[in-house]
Amino acid sequence: MSSDDKNRAIAAAILPLVGGAGNISTVAHCMTRLRLGLRDRSLVQDDALKALPSVMGVVEDDTYQIVLGPGTVARVTPELEALVAEAPGPAHSAEDLAAQGAALKAARKAKNATPFKLFLRRIANIFVPLIPALIGCGIIAGLNGLLINLGWLPGVTPALAAIASGFMALIAVFVGYNTAKEFGGTAILGGAVAAIIVFPGVAKIDAFGQTLSPGQGGVLGALGAAVLAVYVEKWCRRWVPESLDVLVTPTLTVLISGLVTIFGLMFVAGEISQAIGDFADWLLAHAGAGAGLLLGGLFLPLVMLGLHQALIPIHTTLIEQQGYTALLPILAMAGAGQVGAAMAVYLKLPRNGSIRRTIKSALPAGFLGVGEPLIYGVSLPLGRPFVTACVGGAAGGAFIGLFSMLGTSVGSTAIGPSGWALFPLLNGNHSLGQTIAIYAGGLLVGYVVGFVATYFWGFSQELLTEFNVETDTAAEVPVAAGIPALDPTTPEPAPEPAKV
Numbered sequence: 001m002s003s004d005d006k007n008r009a010i011a012a013a014i015l016p017l018v019g020g021a022g023n024i025s026t027v028a029h030c031m032t033r034l035r036l037g038l039r040d041r042s043l044v045q046d047d048a049l050k051a052l053p054s055v056m057g058v059v060e061d062d063t064y065q066i067v068l069g070p071g072t073v074a075r076v077t078p079e080l081e082a083l084v085a086e087a088p089g090p091a092h093s094a095e096d097l098a099a100q101g102a103a104l105k106a107a108r109k110a111k112n113a114t115p116f117k118l119f120l121r122r123i124a125n126i127f128v129p130l131i132p133a134l135i136g137c138g139i140i141a142g143l144n145g146l147l148i149n150l151g152w153l154p155g156v157t158p159a160l161a162a163i164a165s166g167f168m169a170l171i172a173v174f175v176g177y178n179t180a181k182e183f184g185g186t187a188i189l190g191g192a193v194a195a196i197i198v199f200p201g202v203a204k205i206d207a208f209g210q211t212l213s214p215g216q217g218g219v220l221g222a223l224g225a226a227v228l229a230v231y232v233e234k235w236c237r238r239w240v241p242e243s244l245d246v247l248v249t250p251t252l253t254v255l256i257s258g259l260v261t262i263f264g265l266m267f268v269a270g271e272i273s274q275a276i277g278d279f280a281d282w283l284l285a286h287a288g289a290g291a292g293l294l295l296g297g298l299f300l301p302l303v304m305l306g307l308h309q310a311l312i313p314i315h316t317t318l319i320e321q322q323g324y325t326a327l328l329p330i331l332a333m334a335g336a337g338q339v340g341a342a343m344a345v346y347l348k349l350p351r352n353g354s355i356r357r358t359i360k361s362a363l364p365a366g367f368l369g370v371g372e373p374l375i376y377g378v379s380l381p382l383g384r385p386f387v388t389a390c391v392g393g394a395a396g397g398a399f400i401g402l403f404s405m406l407g408t409s410v411g412s413t414a415i416g417p418s419g420w421a422l423f424p425l426l427n428g429n430h431s432l433g434q435t436i437a438i439y440a441g442g443l444l445v446g447y448v449v450g451f452v453a454t455y456f457w458g459f460s461q462e463l464l465t466e467f468n469v470e471t472d473t474a475a476e477v478p479v480a481a482g483i484p485a486l487d488p489t490t491p492e493p494a495p496e497p498a499k500v
Contacts, residue, residue, distance in 0.1 A: 003075070010054045011079035014066065017052075019043030021087030026063070029077040030128055031416060032370055033065040050377075056362060057376030062121065067372045069365055126178045126223065127312035131416040133167045133174075134316075138414025138425045140164040146432065168320065172197045172215070172222035179223050185230030189250055193229045193257045194222035197266060208267045217269030218320045219313060224265050229257040276314060277321045284326055284409065288401035292330045296397020296446070297390045299334035300375065315415045324411030324427040326404065329439050330397045332418040335371040336446025337392025339419075341385050342366060342374045343447075344454035349468045369418025382467065385458040392450020400442040410438050419443070 015021060018036060026037030038044065044064065049055055054072065059065040068076055141164035147157050167174075176194020181187035196202065202212045217224075236249040283291050302311075311327070318325040346359045355378060362373035379386040400410055412425045420443075428435035 004079075007072070007075040008079045008083075010052075010068075010072070010076050011083055013052055014049065014055070014076075014080065015083055017045045017049040018064065021084040024084050027077060027081050027084060028063070029073045031131065032070055032073055032372055033059065033067050034073050034077055034080070035063040035065050038064050056365070056373030059372075059376065067376065069370055069373070070368075122182050123313060125182050126175060127316065129178060130171065130174055130316075131312075134319075134414040135416045135425075137164045137167045138412070141413050142424050142427065145427070149432070169215075170195075170198060171316070171320070172219060175219045175222040176226040176229075179226035180230050183227055183230040185226075185233045186250070186253075189233060189253050190226035190229050192254055193225045193261060196258050196261050197221050197225065202262065202266070205262060207263050210267070212262070212266055215320070217266040218273050219316050220273055221261065221265050221269030223313070224269055225257055225261040228260055228265070229253050232256050273317050273321065276317050280314075280318060280326065284401060284404035285407075286405070288404035289398045290401070292333075292397035292399070292401025292404075293394045294397075295327065295330050295401075296333040296337070297394030299331045299397075300338065300371070300386070300390050300393060312415060315412075318411075319413065319415075322411070324409075324413050325415065326409045326411040326428075328412040328415060328418075329410045329422065329426070329442065330400050332369060332422055333396030333400065333442050333446045334390070334393035335366060335369050335419050336396045336443045337394070337450035338371045338374050338379065338389045339363065339366045340392045340447040340450025340452075341389035341454040341458065342378050344388075344451045344458060345378055345382065345385055348455060348459055348464065351468050351470050353470070355467070367419055368421045371418075382458075382463065384460065384463065385454045388453035388458040389450050391453045392446045392448075395449035396442045396446030399445045400438060403438050408434065408438060410435050410442075 014034075018024065018038065019040060020043075023039050023043050024036055025039055026035075028035045041060075041064070046058060049066065050058060054068060054076075055066055056069055057067040059067065140160055144157050144160035144164055147153050147160070173191050173195045177187045177191035179194075180190020197217055198215050200214050202214055202216070205212050233249060233253040236252050237245065240248045240252075311331075315325040315328055318327065342359050342363060346356055349355055358377045359374070362377055366374045375386070379389050403410065407429075409429045411427050412422055413427045414425050417425060422439070423436060426432070426435050426439055428438075
């Protein structure tokens with residue numbers, strides 16, 4: 001079966017288990033999850049969906065999220081979109097659709113529409129589309145630095161530097177574009193206003209008694225400028241006559257927002273960005289071990305809730321200022337604790353073939369920093385191993401934080417990857433070899449502590465009695481018509497959360 005056929009087969013297997021094409025209102029994806037807007041949640045066959053070989057887990061939030069893993073999700077999503085587009089539309093009356101939409105809206109509003117949670121989701125939606133470019137440019141920057149240090153290819157390194165730095169030089173424009181789009185304005189106007197921040201000519205302008213510098217305020221300034229542009233644009237749409245709208249609205253939007261950005265937002269956002277950088281430096285220099293303990297230990301719950309993406313603006317600000325973010329390697333230790341915990345679970349449950357198969361299939365992704373399959377397929381349903389995995393992450397974070405206190409910073413030139421996948425992006429204030437050694441040491445500490453904590457304290461006798469049982473009976477997995485089963489040894493659904 002070709003790669004395209006395989007991805008279409010995965011999409012075709014998923015489609016009937018989420019209620020068919022008529023039950024899907026929106027299709028999107030992030031780095032690891034297929035995100036579906038569903039009209040009727042009750043039509044989803046959760047157990048059968050989790051049993052599909054390609055599905056690593058499911059998460060229910062404002063959308064129904066199916067964890068497929070990096071790479072796979074980007075290829076399956078367009079196939080699912082095509083299947084949905086090809087299917088005939090549902091034969092519902094307008095009254096039925098209106099009633100169903102009102103019910104869904106009320107349910108989602110009651111569950112998810114807290115101001116803080118909505119704000120975090122919007123921030124994540126702005127920055128997540130930028131991650132592929134950040135990763136690509138970060139790896140090229142790391143390769144270029146290695147070539148420069150070795151004295152190799154001197155005629156090529158300037159070109160690599162331009163390739164690696166071009167996106168970061170204009171990242172404010174992309175942030176402004178996405179911000180305006182996310183907040184309901186005209187995307188290109190948000191990008192136009194944000195472009196003022198990186199325009200070299202601002203160096204001739206004084207604000208608050210200081211000469212501005214290109215890029216001052218960074219992504220935070222771009223975000224604020226674009227939000228302001230959205231509100232100015234909406235105000236203009238209400239008051240400007242339709243006959244003049246096409247001329248007056250964009251002009252006033254760029255003019256008013258641009259003036260406020262130059263004579264206010266750039267200075268204020270610059271001070272905030274500087275404060276973030278200074279605080280991160282102070283925290284890691286004076287309380288690195290304690291900060292690493294807390295950050296590494298608490299990051300898994302953030303991943304579980306999908307709220308970890310709200311940290312992206314902080315990482316991006318640090319990368320803009322210092323060339324790397326020292327927080328990401330610490331947070332990556334949470335995944336190391338998860339891997340160690342999963343290996344302990346594998347040994348503690350020798351008779352549970354279902355959970356052991358899940359661990360074997362999810363561990364490669366876990367080593368590469370994709371922790372969701374292990375979280376939702378192993379540690380979280382078991383309960384206590386999720387806590388001991390956090391202990392492993394805390395230990396790894398404390399290890400790296402301790403070296404920050406000793407004067408050796410370990411950072412990443414981009415965001416997105418974790419685990420072993422972060423090695424090509426590592427950078428710091430000492431040699432690359434020393435930086436890699438410290439990060440590898442942190443991973444090892446996370447693995448070992450997560451394993452030991454889970455092996456000795458992750459299971460009560462009641463939990464062992466309940467889960468260390470034979471579960472090798474093959475589960476029947478529904479397969480879409482005309483699509484063959486991809487794997488006869490499909491793991492069974494993850495167990496329900498256990499008492500601890």
